[in-house]
Amino acid sequence: MKALVEGVEVDVRHWIDGKRVGSATTFSSISPIDEQKIADIAAGGESEIDQAVTAAQAAFQSWKKTSPAERAAYLHKIADIVEARVEALAVVETRDNGSLLRSHRRGVMPRVAMNFRFFADWLTQLDHPDFDVRGHRNHISYDPSGVAGIITPWNAPLMLGTWRIAPALAAGCTVVYKPPEWAPLTASLLADITAEAGLPAGVFNVVQGMGREAGAALSRHPKVRRLSFTGSVPTARTIAAAAAPNLVPLSFELGGKSPFIVFADCDFDLAVNTAIGQYDNAGQVCLAGTRILVEESIRDKFQEAFIAKAKNIRQGDPRDEASDIGPQISRAHFERVSGFVDRAKGAGMKPLIGGGPNEDLGGLYFRPTLFADPTPGSEILRDEVFGPVLCLQSFKDEAQAIAMANDTEYGLAAVVMTGDPARAERVTGAVNAGLVWNNCFFVRDLRQAFGGNGKSGIGREGGTWSFDFYCDVKNSVYAPHGWSQVGGKV
Structure with missing residues (x-):
């Protein structure tokens, strides 16, 4: 018993x-x-x-x-x-x-x-x-x-x-x-x-x-x-x-398919470190900003810094204090995450990092993965993977950033990284989400209203x-x- x-x-x-x-x-x-x-x-x-x-x-x-x-x-x-x-x-x-x-x-x-x-x-x-x-x-x-x-x-x-x-x-x-x-x-x-x-x-x-x-x-x-x-x-x-x-x-x-919007005037190091945090709990977080949208002028710099940081993520037994992320929850879920990634690769999209199981650990450990410029309308960009899989895209201006952020049937959360308070207010007001973080992530209080729009x-x-x-x-x-x-x- x-x-x-x-x-x-x-x-x-x-x-x-x-x-x-x-x-x-x-x-x-x-x-x-x-x-x-x-x-x-x-x-x-x-x-x-x-x-x-x-x-x-x-x-x-x-x-x-x-x-x-x-x-x-x-x-x-x-x-x-x-x-x-x-x-x-x-x-x-x-x-x-x-x-x-x-x-x-x-x-x-x-x-x-x-x-x-x-x-x-x-x-x-x-x-x-x-x-x-x-x-x-x-x-x-x-x-x-x-x-x-x-x-x-x-x-x-x-x-x-x-x-x-x-x-x-x-x-x-x-x-x-x-x-x-x-x-x-x-x-x-x-x-x-x-x-x-x-x-x-x-x-x-x-x-x-x-x-x-x-x-x-x-x-x-x-x-x-x-x-x-x-x-x-x-x-x-x-x-x-x-x-x-x-x-x-x-x-x-x-759940969601939330945007993580990075403007060129942001605190760059804060933006990179906060973006890395979207891999938390092996990507099994409904609020994660899995679609990283970066202004064109800092796109290459951001991508390089992100990849360098991501390579330092320590994946391992979650009981070990040194581990940063652990495994997927089950064999069925692991295969679901793998399926998303494999289908994206089969369609010609190449991950910049990760893209498969962690061979050193075996079992249900899936490597943190990043796809750059996934095919518009592809499932990896539109459907919730609920694993350590992020997509990176770039935008030209504020209007395009908002349009890309709202190009989803979900509306749970969003992250906006900018040094301009007026822009933060404008973009927050325009993004379709139940919760928007500005220059932060996962700041929660039980007094807040929590819930999502759409799906x-x-x-x-x-x-x-x-x-x-x-x-x-x-x-x-x-x-x-x-x-x-x-x-x-x-």
Whole structure:
């Protein structure tokens, strides 16, 4: 019933209604570090999802009546325990998804605790001032919507999961969480943490399994009142179709093909170093600026400096502090990334660096790759690869840079590197993206609205936007004291 992962015991069963629940079938969790099996995980489906949703619906009746202060106290307790277990969470997730251990220790797992603390505090401050309409007082309130189904990806499973779980719980919803099948283990550890924090049974549930089984069952369940999903466009379409008969509000974050725009007046070294950062997490970052657009006058200089820097990237075992990037998540994903690159090469495009597996490491390690001037309209330029593959193009002027940046069906993020504040404002306003960084990258705050345009998603989360999603926002109108609803004296 438990697996020992890097010295940490992890229960491989589901967490439903405050109890561990097994399944008749299992699936294997394979480490991308060496493609060795870590554990056999209980595989849930229609039955387990129904048990979890039923438990969550029953728990909702009391959880929604729990005061904001009490809900916040639970979330702070969860954060306390996460902080005490950062090392255990970090080593398990690194083994499970292949991301850098140093990043998990220093940033990702502390952010998990921060997710709970932030939304706990935001809940207690959540307020909309009353306003007057012809002498009638209008009051805005946030009513918990019910059971929230949350499905998140494998590239930062616990952090991205809790970014949705924390506001849902804070809002007074109960949760059924379907973690990614390629990296499910820290979700089980989170279930243990919520139990230790005293969260009532049924308020938080975890059902592991395949997307086509557990995910599909959760998406179409009639008692689910909110669905939050992070992942691919095809899967989002499937979820939306399954949820449509129940008219369930959706929040989708679906990745991107973001532009990284470099003007000649930029801080050159900053631009090069920030561009190199787009290889972070072996390219498995939805926000990465994978289309590097450089002004013609500095194109050659930028390309030369970028290649020199990229050759110093240290690829290796993510548990090694010296490693800068690790492997792709799975054999299937590795082959997907390889397929993009091989097809581009087959069409005559030559990578300036990389272009294939890291022969020194073998396994799932793919070399950081850069294509220069890919064929316009080619898939390597238009589709999300989600691997360490970047494309470099040049532009003549600001207008062309904006046109090239917007030549995509996605609209998640963008990076603008310029020394001209007025240009930064103009380009930011013109680029189609939910988030634009100027002379920086990955500066994030939970107060920010986060989400994408076009194929990059539906809706926004963060700060009050999260409560707008997980709650039914109610407006109550009160006639003046002593007056009837139609304005006449009683």
